[in-house]
Amino acid sequence: MKQNGKWKAVIFILIVVGILIGNHYFGWSDYLGDMNRLMKIKDSVEDNTAAVFAIYTVITIIGCVVLALPGVTFALFAGMLFGPWKGILACLFATTLGAAMAFLVGRFFLKDAVKPMLEKNKILKKLLFTKDGKSELVVLMITRMVPIFPYNLQNFAYGITDIGFWKYTAYTFVFMFPGVSFFTIGAAGLTAGEDKWKYFLTAAVLAVLVTAAGLLIRKKFLKEEPEERTQAVILFTRVPEAGKTKTRLMPYLTGEECKELHMAFLKDIRMALQSVQADRYVFFTPPEKEAEIRELLPDMEGYYPQSGDTLGDRMQQAFEEIFRKNYQKAVLTGTDIPQLTAADYEEAMKLLDTNDVIISPTEDGGYYLIGMKAAEDIFDVPHYGTNTVWEDTVANIEKRGRKAGFGNSHLDIDTKEDLEVFTKRLEEGKVSAPHTEAWLKQRQREECIHCGKCTRSCLFLEKYHMDLKGFLEHPELAYHCFLCGRCTAVCPKGIDGREIALQHREQKVKSEGNRVTDPAYRAILWEKNQYQFANYKNASYESVLFTGCNFVSFYPKTADYLIQELRQRGIGVLYECCGKPTAELGAGKDAEVHLQQMERRLKEAGVKELIMVCPNCYYYMKGRVNLRLVSIYDKLAELGMGQRIPGGLPFYYPCPDREEKVFLKGIRRFMEAEERDAFPEVQCCGLGGCAVAKEPALAKEMEKLAEAAGEAELYTYCASCVSNFRRNGYGRAEHVLSKILNVQEKVPLGVTPILHRAVRKWK
Ligand code: SF4
Ligand code: SF4
Ligand code: SF4
Secondary structure (H helix, E strand, O other), X not given: OHHHHHHHHHHHHHHHHHHHHHHHHHOHHHHHHOHHHHHOOHHHHOOOHHHXXXXXXXXXXXXXXXXXXXXXXXXXXXXXXXXXXXXXXXXXXXXXXXHHHHHHXXXXXXXXXXXXXXXXXXXXXXXXXXXXXXXXXXXXXXXXXXXXXXXXXXXXXXXXXXXXXXXXXXXXXXXXXXXXXXXXXXXXXXXXXXXXXXXXXXXXXXXXXXXXXXXXXXXXXXXXXXXXXXXXXXXXXXXXXXXXXXXXXXXXXXXXXXXXHHHHHHHHHHXXXXXXXXXXXXXXXXXXXXXXXXXXXXXXOEEEEOOOOOHHHHXXXXXXXXXXXXXXXXXXXXXXXXXXXXXXXXXXXXXXXOOOEEEEEEOOOOEEEEEEOOOOOOOOOOOOOOOOHXXXXXXXXXXXXXXXXXXXXXXXXXXXHHHHHHHHHHHOOOOOOHHHHHHHHHHHHOOOOOOOHXXXXXXXXXXXOOOHHHHHOOHHHHHHOOOOOHHHHHOOOOOOHHHHHHHHHHHHHHHXXXXXXXXXXXXXXXXXXXXXXXXXXOOOOOEEEEOHHHHHHHOHHHHHHHHHHHXXXXXXXXXXXXOHHHHHOOOHHHHHHHHHHHHHHHHHOXXXXXXXXXXXXXXXXXXXXXXXXXXXXXXXXXXXXXXXXXXXOEXXXXXXXXXXXXXXXXXXXXXXXXXXXXXXXXOOOOOHHXXXXXXXXXXXXHHHHHHHOOOOOEEEOOHXXXXXXXXXXXXXXXXXXXXXXXOOOOOOOOOHHHHHHHHHHHO
């Protein structure tokens, strides 16, 4: 296949060379570029317009696509030949047809051979080969409206991208319209009689519009090109292999389990590194396993086999390799510490501003990260793998007159005891490593004792007569679980139903070509996978309110009041989706990319803190974005805003806040006395996990349990919960934020909430 692609490219080059030689000897371009000669055709127009139109089309295609003559010549020619309006049509038709033909030639002859080469350049890759095709369209729009690249080259080049043929042709036609109109109308003015000035005036207005549109587009899109980075992170790892990796954990773990655990570590490290403003490189061993490491860590800048006899030599050579690429700072880390966050890496980079070398210790006397500004010769310590390695290396640094800085100390996971301590810290929420935690929990699942507690606490499990271990065997029920987490709260083994459901969902999405194919979720994905109503206009502040999608849908009046009050205190607002619905449907990778883009935009805008209104967004984004997240209630208390509310109010706790209670603790700061847990029987409001599409009757039953509690009112702090209780007939559900802000507002139903969030795009 690859070979075939090369041959096609060679044939294409030979054809181009043939045309150039022919043109040199026979002067085709001089002939077709001569306006006087072309104008002789005008005399025939009155007699036979169709024939002249056909001749014009052929000449234009040959002239601007094959012979690379400027397209402007043919737009002017069309104006003189056919007059303004027919001229625009003729020119657009001919140039679009030519562009489409050149595109097909580029796609057939060049794509296989040239695409892999272009993809190696990260800027071109970002601009021309995005998964959603949006970048390609933007580039198409810019190059068609702003003539900065030769027209004929563009056409062949678009054949190499992934953009679809019909999409390309239609957009080419549309985007060329302003430029073609300008030249054609101007040219028609030259040959017009008395009304010349009307043509020139129209052309001048068009010129101003085209220039303004071009400048606007360039300003909006071209500025987003990634800046060249000056920092690099080196990840030093063995490729996970059963029996060869993490072997000190054996026999506590089997060889296969050691491999899986190591893979989970790598996934966590990769996730943290994605938010670090640095290029990422992997130095791996053994050298023949490059394909495996590329698959595990697909988005690195480079992959190098380690070389050198000792660990010190290998690290030294890795730094030398990286500094040959002119980076100003580089840090190297291993893969035994999955709990490192983006902030840890960024802190290390920052410490390099005031130190020559940064060396961050592990709790057992080694180090997990070493960084420097130039390749330093500091690695010749007596022995690696001992509890004095950190000390010995620091001594080396100082002996060479270099200044050393130190990051926080961390636990590295080498032994059974380390893993036990780490698991405990995960359970206590002291560290975060989602992939490692998921793997550990999955292993735990094997330990189910079939006590039945999960089944008795969950309407879904009860309906299908199974416990969580049974749920593992039923991937077809992936979208029937409400992701409420109640099973985990009662399971003596800490087995988590949400993880089982998410695992089933991800598996299904993967097996269907990385797409959620279920039509029940089409609308939600259309809206939220790359949020349609996102608006960053007022998000260039250090602190920004993150409303989420649902609060503004159901509480627009409260939201506006809050936004206005915060604005007066120098706080901005962002309308965006956190990505949780996309992730919950099994398209976690899309959600991850979305979150990374959001984080990058916010950091570029100088945002440091997000004030979270929705507990779903908060818990989803926590640990996934490297920004400070604070609940709206803590922020209101900090700012001295909001009124006191009575104690003893009947509360329904939204699922995501039930364990850590970050939001509830914030709300309690406004209470005269504690609230009442008035709805302990209610498993979920019915909206969780998008399961209502599969289990409408169960969702209704959950709401009925709320009714059965016999309370006159229900207070909660998730707008989706309020809306769902009300939609199902529980008219007395209220959001506690409105009460604290003293805004009277009733939740709208029907399509109104969608309109409320849609208009935020233009606010
Ligand atoms: S509660 Fe836990 S241990 Fe008991 S049956 Fe369910 S999953 Fe198994
Ligand atoms: S997460 Fe909720 S719905 Fe899913 S199994 Fe557990 S209790 Fe049942
Ligand atoms: S969790 Fe819900 S409310 Fe929050 S942003 Fe995501 S979809 Fe919107």
